[in-house]
Amino acid sequence: MISRRDFLQASMAASAIIGASGFGNWGKLAAQQSLSQSDLLQFDTFGNVSLIHITDIHAQLKPIWFREPEINLGVGPNKGQVPHITGAEFRKLYGIEDGSASHYALSYDDFAALGQAYGQMGGMDRVATVVNSIRAERPDALLLDGGDTWHGSYTCYKTRGQDVVNVMNLLKPDAMTFHWEFTLGSDRVRDIVGDLPFAALGQNIFDAEWDEPAEDFAPYKFYESGGVKIAVIGQAFPYMPIANPGWMFPEYSFGIRDQRMQEMVDEVRGQGAELVVCLSHNGFDVDKKMAERVTGIDVILAGHTHDALPEPVLIGETIIVASGSNGKFVSRVDLDVRDGRMMGFRHKLIPIFSDVISPDPEVAAAIDAERAPFLDDLTEVIGKTADDTLLYRRGNFNGSWDDLICEALIEERDADISLSPGVRWGPSIMPGQDITREDIWNVTSMTYPNAYRTEMTGEFIHTIMEDVADNLFNTDPYYQQGGDMVRVGGMGYRIDVSKPIGERISDMTLLRTGEAIDPAKTYVVAGWASVNEGTEGPPIWDVVENHIRNKGTVSVAPNTSVTVAGA
Amino acid sequence: MKLTRRHTLMMAVGSAVAALVPVRAFAAVEDEIAAFTGGAEVGSDGITLIAPEIAENGNTVPIEVDAPGAEAIIVFAAGNPTPSVATFTFGALAASQSAATRIRLAGTQDVIAIARMPDGSFVQASQEVKVTIGGCGG
Numbered sequence: 001m002i003s004r005r006d007f008l009q010a011s012m013a014a015s016a017i018i019g020a021s022g023f024g025n026w027g028k029l030a031a032q033q034s035l036s037q038s039d040l041l042q043f044d045t046f047g048n049v050s051l052i053h054i055t056d057i058h059a060q061l062k063p064i065w066f067r068e069p070e071i072n073l074g075v076g077p078n079k080g081q082v083p084h085i086t087g088a089e090f091r092k093l094y095g096i097e098d099g100s101a102s103h104y105a106l107s108y109d110d111f112a113a114l115g116q117a118y119g120q121m122g123g124m125d126r127v128a129t130v131v132n133s134i135r136a137e138r139p140d141a142l143l144l145d146g147g148d149t150w151h152g153s154y155t156c157y158k159t160r161g162q163d164v165v166n167v168m169n170l171l172k173p174d175a176m177t178f179h180w181e182f183t184l185g186s187d188r189v190r191d192i193v194g195d196l197p198f199a200a201l202g203q204n205i206f207d208a209e210w211d212e213p214a215e216d217f218a219p220y221k222f223y224e225s226g227g228v229k230i231a232v233i234g235q236a237f238p239y240m241p242i243a244n245p246g247w248m249f250p251e252y253s254f255g256i257r258d259q260r261m262q263e264m265v266d267e268v269r270g271q272g273a274e275l276v277v278c279l280s281h282n283g284f285d286v287d288k289k290m291a292e293r294v295t296g297i298d299v300i301l302a303g304h305t306h307d308a309l310p311e312p313v314l315i316g317e318t319i320i321v322a323s324g325s326n327g328k329f330v331s332r333v334d335l336d337v338r339d340g341r342m343m344g345f346r347h348k349l350i351p352i353f354s355d356v357i358s359p360d361p362e363v364a365a366a367i368d369a370e371r372a373p374f375l376d377d378l379t380e381v382i383g384k385t386a387d388d389t390l391l392y393r394r395g396n397f398n399g400s401w402d403d404l405i406c407e408a409l410i411e412e413r414d415a416d417i418s419l420s421p422g423v424r425w426g427p428s429i430m431p432g433q434d435i436t437r438e439d440i441w442n443v444t445s446m447t448y449p450n451a452y453r454t455e456m457t458g459e460f461i462h463t464i465m466e467d468v469a470d471n472l473f474n475t476d477p478y479y480q481q482g483g484d485m486v487r488v489g490g491m492g493y494r495i496d497v498s499k500p501i502g503e504r505i506s507d508m509t510l511l512r513t514g515e516a517i518d519p520a521k522t523y524v525v526a527g528w529a530s531v532n533e534g535t536e537g538p539p540i541w542d543v544v545e546n547h548i549r550n551k552g553t554v555s556v557a558p559n560t561s562v563t564v565a566g567a
Numbered sequence: 568m569k570l571t572r573r574h575t576l577m578m579a580v581g582s583a584v585a586a587l588v589p590v591r592a593f594a595a596v597e598d599e600i601a602a603f604t605g606g607a608e609v610g611s612d613g614i615t616l617i618a619p620e621i622a623e624n625g626n627t628v629p630i631e632v633d634a635p636g637a638e639a640i641i642v643f644a645a646g647n648p649t650p651s652v653a654t655f656t657f658g659a660l661a662a663s664q665s666a667a668t669r670i671r672l673a674g675t676q677d678v679i680a681i682a683r684m685p686d687g688s689f690v691q692a693s694q695e696v697k698v699t700i701g702g703c704g705g
Contacts, residue, residue, distance in 0.1 A: 254623070
């Protein structure tokens with residue numbers, strides 16, 4: 001494990017790079033319970049360039065609860081490495097005091113109790129205040145959006161992304177890259193991108209037919225800031241047509257394409273770029289590997305895997321910044337660029353405590369205006385959580401939200417086994433809290449929501465489990481897709497994450513009877529979010545809403561059906 | 568090293584996929600490589616194979632191979648029932664020794680390209696291309 005001290009030493013060893021992080025500051029103040037907006041935004045402006053990074057908002061315009069993962073295992077060279085460190089270990093690594101605001105914001109335990117003290121996080125009106133404050137100090141700071149922005153809420157679904165587009169445009173981003181946006185369908189994506197007042201970037205977005213760079217997305221864009229010529233290169237999610245339904249955007253092909261990334265870096269350097277920034281939706285471990293293989297990138301702004309890191313990770317002479325998800329955090333990175341190279345940086349992961357940072361009035365009004373036509377539907381109370389139940393999603397193998405969704409699929413669809421996708425978006429619900437329709441959509445909204453009901457043999461279920469496990473636990477990050485393990489209801493299993501594909505999953509058991517899953521036998525399986533075209537069934541949000549309405553108060557027992565080995 | 572990895576892979580693929588990849592295919596590709604190289608030592612510098620890490624569609628996987636100065640490049644899909652994909656031969660006046668095509672892959676497997684250089688030496692590049700049934704992105 002690389003300790004914080006090692007990190008700082010490593011950054012010194014890279015001679016030209018001298019790093020400083022503003023993290024310790026808000027951690028300490030938070031521990032004293034004296035957090036104020038000026039503390040959160042305090043930053044000694046440094047160097048001549050400022051970057052502002054936000055990513056994986058998933059259409060969360062309003063403040064939310066969001067519990068970080070307890071289980072986030074790394075494999076191969078990334079075993080035990082950031083960001084695969086959680087809870088107390090994470091706090092120890094970064095010197096975070098137990099019970100502090102940073103404990104609440106960045107780790108998982110005592111979430112419900114600490115949430116009462118520190119309140120909700122996020123809200124694009126608060127983010128606007130932060131962005132405006134940075135721009136007041138550094139007017140030409142670049143705001144870069146890492147994507148997964150136009151997806152993930154009731155209003156985003158109903159307006160086909162327009163509500164988020166309208167609100168984000170008020171923040172005046174300088175560039176953006178993409179992932180879930182493509183599930184709006186390629187026609188809709190082109191519609192929106194055609195009108196965007198900022199750059200839509202993706203060096204790895206290709207025309208599928210000709211295997212040439214797609215014309216609708218530029219690979220990079222130049223900016224002039226503080227007298228420095230900056231190139232921002234976009235890197236969209238590489239596995240779009242595999243992890244999401246390719247039939248929704250058949251004209252496009254993706255992939256990591258790190259050879260082309262190197263060509264783009266060389267090209268922009270050749271045109272005089274003094275600072276090269278990669279706005280990436282690769283996922284953290286993929287970005288680390290890419291930083292090892294591609295030379296000449298100064299800063300990678302990482303997204304997709306929803307990691308929030310108080311300090312950048314240094315790979316060679318590239319710093320990798322991870323800014324969390326769902327609007328919880330904004331990263332500010334100030335850079336000193338001289339003589340055509342990055343000489344130093346100062347970084348701060350700014351937590352968006354929604355009770356501490358005041359909303360920007362213009363953006364707050366715009367968000368409310370977008371919600372107004374849907375407000376009655378959004379706020380309808382469907383049920384509530386029991387006092388012992390926190391609904392959350394993050395974790396490699398299960399989350400209580402997904403346990404509830406899997407239970408809904410089995411009961412509402414009369415199935416033996418249920419499968420729910422291992423996505424990492426979706427806010428939490430506190431114990432004893434009302435569950436509204438908006439809350440249900442926040443964890444289910446997507447353009448391929450049909451809840452299928454089908455028959456599968458035990459052998460086929462095993463094949464699916466092995467396939468998904470390899471997307472997560474392949475020791476080569478380039479073969480990882482960045483989601484979590486498929487969530488399973490009605491069936492227990494054992495997984496050895498250290499094994500290769502085909503050998504990880506064993507002891508599959510039908511929980512209802514306690515019998516081993518028979519490879520030759522057929523089981524009724526209910527699930528949702530199939531990437532196959534023509535999937536039939538009711539949308540998942542209706543299934544979950546019916547289930548919660550029937551229950552009234554939902555209680556989810558701790559999930560003990562997955563045994564993990566090899567971690 | 569290569570042989571071990573392929574054997575490991577072979578054992579690793581799920582049983583449903585394994586049924587499509589008969590063991591003799593691996594023997595066949597060894598034989599065909601030997602036929603091309605005449606059993607000569609094969610180096611690794613001077614050849615670049617570009618293939619996706621994970622195929623978006625296993626039925627049409629774009630690959631590109633580049634070996635400056637090569638006389639011929641042979642491409643294999645080691646796990647296909649018929650591993651031999653193509654042999655590209657370059658005349659003395661060829662401006663570049665590179666080729667791009669699309670291949671069909673029966674399952675997760677290594678794609679291998681071997682170039683014969685004018686001095687009679689051989690260089691090889693290979694990459695595992697994963698053919699998946701699809702997952703769930705974060």
